[in-house]
Amino acid sequence: MNALAATSRNFKQAARLLGLDSKLEKSLLIPFREIKVECTIPKDDGSLVSYVGFRVQHDNARGPMKGGIRYHPELVLKLRSLQSPLQYVIIGVFPIIAYIRTRSVESGLLQNLVDPDEVNALAQLMTWKTAVANIPYGGAKGGIGCAPGELSISELERLTRVFTQKIHDLIGTHTDVPAPDMGTNSQTMAWMLDEYSKFHGYSPAVVTGKPVDLGGSLGRDAATGRGVLFATEALLREHGKSISGQRFVIQGFGNVGSWAAQLIYENGGKVVAVSDISGAIKNSKGIDVPSLLKHTIEKRGVKGFNGADPIDANSILVEDCDVLIPAALGGVINRENANGIRAKFIIEAANHPTDPEADEILSKKGVVILPDILANSGGVTVSYFEWVQNIQGFMWEEEKVNNELKTYMTNGFKDVKEMCQTHNCDLRMGAFTLGVNRVARATVLRGWEA
Ligand SMILES: NC(=O)C1=CN([C@@H]2O[C@H](COP(=O)(O)OP(=O)(O)OC[C@H]3O[C@@H](n4cnc5c(N)ncnc54)[C@H](O)[C@@H]3O)[C@@H](O)[C@H]2O)C=CC1
Numbered sequence: 125m126n127a128l129a130a131t132s133r134n135f136k137q138a139a140r141l142l143g144l145d146s147k148l149e150k151s152l153l154i155p156f157r158e159i160k161v162e163c164t165i166p167k168d169d170g171s172l173v174s175y176v177g178f179r180v181q182h183d184n185a186r187g188p189m190k191g192g193i194r195y196h197p198e199l200v201l202k203l204r205s206l207q208s209p210l211q212y213v214i215i216g217v218f219p220i221i222a223y224i225r226t227r228s229v230e231s232g233l234l235q236n237l238v239d240p241d242e243v244n245a246l247a248q249l250m251t252w253k254t255a256v257a258n259i260p261y262g263g264a265k266g267g268i269g270c271a272p273g274e275l276s277i278s279e280l281e282r283l284t285r286v287f288t289q290k291i292h293d294l295i296g297t298h299t300d301v302p303a304p305d306m307g308t309n310s311q312t313m314a315w316m317l318d319e320y321s322k323f324h325g326y327s328p329a330v331v332t333g334k335p336v337d338l339g340g341s342l343g344r345d346a347a348t349g350r351g352v353l354f355a356t357e358a359l360l361r362e363h364g365k366s367i368s369g370q371r372f373v374i375q376g377f378g379n380v381g382s383w384a385a386q387l388i389y390e391n392g393g394k395v396v397a398v399s400d401i402s403g404a405i406k407n408s409k410g411i412d413v414p415s416l417l418k419h420t421i422e423k424r425g426v427k428g429f430n431g432a433d434p435i436d437a438n439s440i441l442v443e444d445c446d447v448l449i450p451a452a453l454g455g456v457i458n459r460e461n462a463n464g465i466r467a468k469f470i471i472e473a474a475n476h477p478t479d480p481e482a483d484e485i486l487s488k489k490g491v492v493i494l495p496d497i498l499a500n501s502g503g504v505t506v507s508y509f510e511w512v513q514n515i516q517g518f519m520w521e522e523e524k525v526n527n528e529l530k531t532y533m534t535n536g537f538k539d540v541k542e543m544c545q546t547h548n549c550d551l552r553m554g555a556f557t558l559g560v561n562r563v564a565r566a567t568v569l570r571g572w573e574a
């Protein structure tokens with residue numbers, strides 16, 4: 125199921141449980157604004173290349189819109205999947221356009237098209253996530269359909285600056301505050317801050333996840349992984365277990381996956397398999413995570429690590445373990461592989477890794493899923509601390525950041541559990557009803573008077 129259909133389905137189910145008025149439901153679902161911009165840059169060899177950038181601002185009832193900027197070829201229009209003749213027949217007049225576009229995508233002509241539905245779903249998720257975390261923000265998400273690994277540093281800088289030039293009037297400290305996501309990092313935020321400041325004066329709070337030297341918060345880099353740790357601890361505690369002694373499998377070893385792995389290792393958990401774009405590895409006795417981190421920095425991937433055996437990357441999600449942590453792409457757990465999953469717990473560090481069809485299959489199997497809008501909310505929570513520090517002009521100690529994060533994650537878990545009891549639902553619906561209810565209340569309080 126496409127990401128937007130899946131997210132909207134969860135939203136509608138929550139709206140039904142809450143008994144929301146249908147007009148309010150509709151207004152919460154429609155994004156506040158969708159921005160699509162052309163970003164053309166000269167490559168290092170002088171040739172021109174054009175990309176499509178997106179920013180979807182979903183909702184601002186509870187405060188400035190907030191969410192990451194993603195650079196990933198996954199955002200390339202997904203028409204490639206429309207390849208069976210039957211699909212072309214079913215969708216009627218669309219086939220000719222689809223065929224031409226599919227051919228164009230394959231031949232590279234349209235390789236930089238972005239899938240607006242994906243960004244739209246991610247923006248909507250941010251609205252419910254900031255509400256679950258109980259931080260004073262709405263939701264947004266952006267991205268450029270590009271393969272950052274294939275661009276040089278100077279090409280990435282030019283692309284980021286052009287994108288910022290195109291959207292600078294529509295973002296701002298009290299309007300919409302971007303942050304890093306897949307394929308972007310603190311350096312990307314430093315370029316955005318610099319470019320934005322050329323138009324509006326020095327404005328450190330316009331982006332979060334910046335380098336600490338430019339007003340970034342101590343602890344932001346590790347925050348999403350640390351939040352995953354705190355949320356996992358809370359869930360396991362409820363089941364009479366702790367991190368120590370559990371076997372973990374992690375898909376994705378970037379910012380979120382590698383920090384989660386490191387913190388789980390430090391807390392006595394056994395990381396038995398890890399994958400990233402380069403490949404997958406397994407060691408049933410437990411991977412030495414600090415050594416794997418060193419290897420990954422040197423070799424730019426987990427592949428070739430000599431403290432574990434290589435395995436088929438496609439099998440990572442069905443490896444034997446107690447806790448599975450998807451920390452890479454969306455939609456990876458679906459009806460094709462859900463039956464094969466052997467974990468007892470799934471902690472959604474990635475955004476929307478589980479398709480609703482898989483949700484149903486896993487629920488029947490008794491697998492407990494900690495949903496993305498709670499599990500990975502540590503990143504945006506520390507982004508909020510960074511924004512507060514920038515506005516106050518006062519920097520916090522790292523210990524304070526981590527302690528506050530633990531409080532927010534623990535409260536989020538408790539609030540979600542209360543909604544589960546009130547509505548007799550699973551953790552995903554507990555989180556969705558919590559988030560949607562908070563946004564609905566703020567929307568009604570603000571009113572619609574023109
Ligand atoms: N960075 C943050 O603060 C937050 C990130 N997230 C979500 O966490 C997920 C990961 O984000 P980051 O770690 O920031 O991104 P990242 O770009 O730092 O790392 C992504 C990782 O996924 C791996 N990957 C990419 N394609 C893959 C594939 N087909 N199979 C296996 N691994 C693959 C990459 O090799 C890399 O290890 C995303 O879904 C993101 O939206 C959610 C909340 C906050």
Ligand SMILES: O=C(O)CCC(=O)C(=O)O
Nearest residue numbers: 191192303305503504507
């Ligand atoms: O830190 C932020 O503002 C954004 C984090 C994000 O993109 C996410 O939680 O998916």
